[in-house]
Amino acid sequence: MNSGLFNKFKQTQPDAATGRTAVGIESADDDRTMSAELFARLRDFIYEQCGIYFAESKKYLLEARLSRRLAALQIKTYREYLRYASASVNTRTELPALFDAITINETYFFRNPPQFNALETIILPEIIAQRRKKGVKTIRLWSAACSSGEEPYTMAMLILEKIKPRYPDMKFEIIGNDINTKVLQRARVGVYKEYSIRNMPKHYLLKYFSQEKDKYILNQNVRDLVRFISLNLYDARAMRSMINFDVIFCCNVLIYFDARSKQQVISNLYNSLGEMSYLFIGYSESLHGISKAFKLVHFPKTIAYKRE
């Protein structure tokens, strides 16, 4: 429902008994629309839980996304929803559904080709050479905030296609995480539509997918290379278990955070990287003013951050 219209309607309808309009009485506690005060409280609650920051200009978006959740729960007001969600923080019953409702999950295969090119031609050969010297045979990659899996599966296909044939003695582990449980479920299933594959070189599509009508089904050997977990990048405690990664892609998620939550997430990721490891962030994202712990490394048409 258009909440602005609803508000207007309520304020101008005369009371059947008195004939007076209810302006002031109804609007004072009209939590079906999100008052500025309630928006601020909901925004702060969401921010505390996952670092996503809704600016004032995104109030309409939060309203629209939560209104569906309220309807599903048959909760009538945003205030009641805030009470419900806050009360379930410890049991974690509502948080997954809240995260599912508010996150934006846009992604596709081979999203930023220069990053994958740098990974294949420079970074992995360099890391493999270093790790081999130390007798380490497993390379660990992480697609942080992977949505429905296109990014970690792109890594997996590159490894099968380009890396494994050159380094058959090496093992590769790829982890994908997200806070949205619905997209993770889709990632595990590995079935995609045209939208996801639109940037993928034809060769990969033919070799690593089968097609059924408008569905593209990822081969089992690619799926076997990736493990998906539900993990909140903003949760410093949960992030402590994520250690010794050689390469992390954390793309197109920092844009949803503010400076403080970016710092928190980047510091968590810094601790997850091993020595001489690399971090990629999104094309339009930057660590400028966020962290000085990384060295910027230039590759053809892209950059990465290196922990030294």
Ligand SMILES: C[S@@+](CC[C@H](N)C(=O)[O-])C[C@H]1O[C@@H](n2cnc3c(N)ncnc32)[C@H](O)[C@@H]1O
């Ligand atoms: C726009 S998608 C980016 C997907 C992929 N990395 C890419 O670049 O194509 C952003 C993802 O970040 C996830 N996300 C947002 N906040 C998160 C958090 N605190 N922890 C983990 N994932 C988060 C969202 O659920 C969403 O799937």
